[in-house]
Amino acid sequence: MVSGLPVPGQRAVPPASASRRSRVARWCARVEGSRWFEVAIVVVIGANAVVLGVETYPHPGSLGTLLRALEWFFRTVFIVEIAIRLLAHGRRPQDFFRRGWNVFDFVVTAAAFIPGLHGESAGLRVIRIARVVRLVRFSPGLRTIVTALLRSLPGVGGFLALALVTLYVYGMAGWLIFKEAYPDDYGTIGRAALTLFVLLSLETLPDLIEQGMALSPWTLVYYVSFVLITVNLLVNILIAVIVNSMEEARRLEMTERMAVDEDRDGVPDEIDRIMISQRLDDLRALVADLERELRIDRDAGQPRAGTRDR
Known part of the structure; x- marks a missing residue:
């Protein structure tokens, strides 16, 4: 050797x-x-x-x-x-x-x-x-939320760009309308944009409408259109982007779970559980059919009460 x-x-x-x-x-x-x-x-x-x-x-x-x-x-x-x-x-x-x-x-x-x-x-x-x-x-729930927020960043970026354009346009319009009457709120484009940004919470809306009505009734159109476009339309767009990202994050997490194969049999564990559940459903249906057939055969083999008396 x-x-x-x-x-x-x-x-x-x-x-x-x-x-x-x-x-x-x-x-x-x-x-x-x-x-x-x-x-x-x-x-x-x-x-x-x-x-x-x-x-x-x-x-x-x-x-x-x-x-x-x-x-x-x-x-x-x-x-x-x-x-x-x-x-x-x-x-x-x-x-x-x-x-x-x-x-x-x-x-x-x-x-x-x-x-x-x-x-x-x-x-x-x-x-x-x-x-x-x-x-x-x-926490799976928190992981899904964080993943959804990360996946929503591109959509949120587009939303922020649209919101900045809207604030700029309405800020310039507010500067033209209110710069002389209310310089503290609309004296510059920066102050006008800040005033409108605070208005997104709708807390200052009654005071601003009262100030605008004192200047001209047409200012009501300015504030109502801003609230409809920004607070309602843009916020709903943001919610839709986040909800869509939540659905994508849930599907992604489900896909990752389905890719786990701890028993190393070549079939993901989630698929194994689905197949086992389907087989159990088929077995339950087969047992129900057998019980129904046995009940029919038993009922057919028993004589009727009137025939037995004769």
């Missing part, structure tokens, strides 16, 4: 390090997918938010020492969390960064260790506040 060659019929034994690594990856995958792990991280993020709120109040030095210790505790927990989620991918840790929320979690956790961010610096506080946003990834 030549040294180093495998013996025929003998199974190759993987290296101990590879075996340990696979066991660690499987354990990390189980931990990451467990409900208690998710609940624990949510509780820690919530506690981090509470500590941030407590730091805004005056507190003695002893409490400050405790708050700093809690901050290091939170950092340690988040580092362990990211490490577990990275190791859960086994030999392909790069797959962890394929999801945007994972990248966000990694950046927020690692940014706390950037040199120069320490003590009570504003940058460190912003990073600590950003940790609270991580609660979004644990």
Whole structure:
């Protein structure tokens, strides 16, 4: 036998390090997918938010020492969390960064260790506040809303362009009409646009209409047309853009769920559940047909009461 060659019929034994690594990856995958792990991280993020709120109040030095210790505790927990989620991918840790929320979690956790961010610096506080946003990834509803808002940005950009044009046109018209009577509100195009922007809330509408009617009854046409075009038409367009993005985000999330194949049978798990549900429906229909046929046969085999008496 030549040294180093495998013996025929003998199974190759993987290296101990590879075996340990696979066991660690499987354990990390189980931990990451467990409900208690998710609940624990949510509780820690919530506690981090509470500590941030407590730091805004005056507190003695002893409490400050405790708050700093809690901050290091939170950092340690988040580092362990990211490490577990990275190791859960086994030999392909790069797959962890394929999801945007994972990248966000990694950046927020690692940014706390950037040199120069320490003590009570504003940058460190912003990073600590950003940790609270991580609660979004644990809520499917919030994830859908955030995804919808991001997907609606192109439509919102077009809406903002249309709104700026409308404010500019009506601002110039207001400057021409009211610049001498009400210079504080319409003295410049900037003041006129600001007045109309505040008017979008409709809180100042009665006062502005009263001022305009004192100048001329035709100013009522100016304010009514502005309210109809901006408050009603433009706001409804914005709502339609966001609602459409919400539907797209729901379809996208459903597509991502349907792409998951945890049992690795080549068929997505969502398709498996749909097929199983269809098979169960077919089985229920078959059982109902059999029960109906058996009931008909049983009724046909029983003699009628009058025939039995004869």
